[in-house]
Amino acid sequence: MxxxxxxxxxxxxxxxxxxxxxxxxxxxxxxxxxxxxxxxxxxxxxxxxxxxxxxSVWGPYDQLDKVEKGRYARSIQGNPLYRDAVYKWLFGENEMPAEIIVSPGGAGAVSATMHNVLNPGDTVIKPSQGWGPYKTMANEFELKLDSYNLFKDGAFDIADFKDTLTKYMNIQGKVLAIINDPCHNPTGYTMSSDEWDQVLDFLNELSKQGPVVIINDIAYVDYSTDPSWKDHFLKYRNLAENVMIVITFSLSKTFTAYGARVGASVVVSSNKEELAKYKDAAIYSARSIWSTCNNSVMELFAKITTDETxxxxxxxxxxxxxxxxxxxxxxxxxxxxxxxxxxxxxxxxxxxxxxxxxxxxxxxxxxxxxxxxxxxxxxxxxxxxxxxxxxxxxxxxxxxxxxxxx
Ligand SMILES: Cc1ncc(COP(=O)(O)O)c(C=O)c1O
Structure with missing residues (x-):
């Protein structure tokens, strides 16, 4: 018993x-x-x-009104100013077919994606070297876990990535895979633009067989040594209708705000109908699991990223x-x-x-x-x-x- x-x-x-x-x-x-x-x-x-x-983060935080620190967030989906700020932070002035839903850290976004995309018993695919909690999350949602081999001859093993995703497309008619890039945990690898092109071309091809969802875990994106790394996201505008990318963003590292538990699912797809459905499902999950996120740190992110000084x-x-x-x-x-x-x-x-x-x-x-x-x-x-x-x-x-x- x-x-x-x-x-x-x-x-x-x-x-x-x-x-x-x-x-x-x-x-x-x-x-x-x-x-x-x-x-x-x-x-x-x-x-x-x-x-x-x-x-430069916690100084301005101290200046916030106590009401901002105490009150609930303005919306379950995330404060509008925060969502705008995240959009600009990642995409600048570029037009992207994206929906943003706040989450408790990057962890909340990764786990909500697993929960909403796959059915119990399905398999989520992670890199052979990867962040430990991917395993914990998969188990929590009664998912199985498999890995693609991450490296071959010192570079991204595109052949094994393709084989592994194709295998699960054939088995379950749908694929969810995680790519933690740039500044991969635990190896410190960042994929080249060419490696990403190969991945995205393949995803478009694979999506002819069924829906393809990729979690692009960017927990360390703001520590990339390439200041133009975020231009990478523009590639997501050329994806087929049956591909969705969930960029999982986190203020833990970006703002040294690990304990504040603020991140976001930034969902990109040219399929407008699916994008709207995904947003609704993610908001529902948020309400049912963690409810709202930290109001003051959402406001702080919007404040710091829009004030020049x-x-x-x-x-x-x-x-x-x-x-x-x-x-x-x-x-x-x-x-x-x-x-x-x-x-x-x-x-x-x-x-x-x-x-x-x-x-x-x-x-x-x-x-x-x-x-x-x-x-x-x-x-x-x-x-x-x-x-x-x-x-x-x-x-x-x-x-x-x-x-x-x-
Ligand atoms: C690879 C990776 N993804 C996601 C996260 C999410 O962190 P948090 O939930 O604090 O944003 C971390 C943090 O250690 C990480 O290393």
Whole structure:
């Protein structure tokens, strides 16, 4: 007998990131901060090991009226000013066939999409290296999960992407797949424009057999080193009627507003009727699961992105951290190359991942690293190093220390 239903009986959340972070904290308490490399947490820390909360975001937040902080949001779909601001943030002045629905972080948008697109028993497709909660979400909605192989010869494995999606189109007559780009978690890969063209051409072709939905998880988009990366979205205007892209946006990283829980599903399709139906379903899900989202941070995003001074302050502050991430990654990636440590293809972003395909070997290496006071996170096919949370002084020489444990 259980008070839980069949689906929920036995569910237990094991969060590898938080588990590893606790071990790192214990080591810091025991040996002192200087002796420990804590590369577990996917949040930005500065060179003094202090959590980064942007002055240019949280300063203006303090100026908001208390009523804005206390009141409900203006709409379940998201405050109109917020939706306009998100549209402009992603698409600029360009015309896009899009609907925007606010969500509690990017996580809310990813999970609502899985919930609304597939039927229980269907399979959602993720990259072979991917963010852990994709699995948790699929299970929560009684979906199965399969992966496309992410890399071949140092680049996006388009052949396996095509094979995997085609397989599920043949089985279930519909496909939902996740592409986490740019600044992929956990590898730091960003696909080239040409790789995206190949993907989109294929999606148009595949959609002749049935509906194709892609989650483009852009949680780290505002840390791309290419300032014109968002022009990429214009490619979505050329998609066939039977293709829908759900861009999952998040203020967690963009605004260092992880705890505020504000993001959005930005749904793009040239099929106007389906787009309207999708919006209605997403609003219904929102009301039934989390209701409304954080009013004050929606207003804050609109305020900062439309006020010239506030906007400039924010962009400058964020750019400082983009440069810092570049410097950190240059140190780590170059030293790994010198030590002949194999990493997954890296371009930019918060993370890099050591390639360790065998699970036993991966666990054993992680234990040896922990004994040397180096804390990483076990991910599919490797160990994730969070460059976002390790100062340069600790990254220098880290590759050599890792090599000694191999
Ligand atoms: C790949 C990826 N997607 C989505 C998210 C969503 O984060 P949040 O729900 O805080 O916006 C994260 C955060 O860690 C992430 O790493």
């Amino acid at each position: 259980s008070f839980l239903n069949n689906h929920s009986d036995g569910k237990k959340m094991v969060d590898k990131v938080f588990k590893a972070a606790i071990k790192a904290k214990e080591a810091k308490d025991k040996f002192g901060d200087d002796e420990v490399v804590d590369a577990t947490l996917g949040t930005l820390f500065d060179e003094d090991g202090i959590f980064v909360a942007y002055d 506030l906007y400039t302050n924010y962009i400058n502050e964020k750019q400082y951290y983009i440069e810092l991430l570049k410097e950190r990654s240059r140190i780590f990636i170059n030293e790994c190359a010198s030590e002949e440590i194999e990493l997954y293809p890296f371009k930019e972003g918060f993370f890099a991942t050591l390639k360790v395909v065998d699970d036993n070997e991966k666990e054993a290496l992680n234990l040896r690293l922990q004994k040397s006071n180096i804390f990483t996170v076990e991910v599919d096919g490797g160990l994730r190093v969070a460059l976002c949370s390790v100062p340069k002084r600790k990254l220098r020489g880290l590759a050599r220390k890792i090599k000694k444990c191999m």
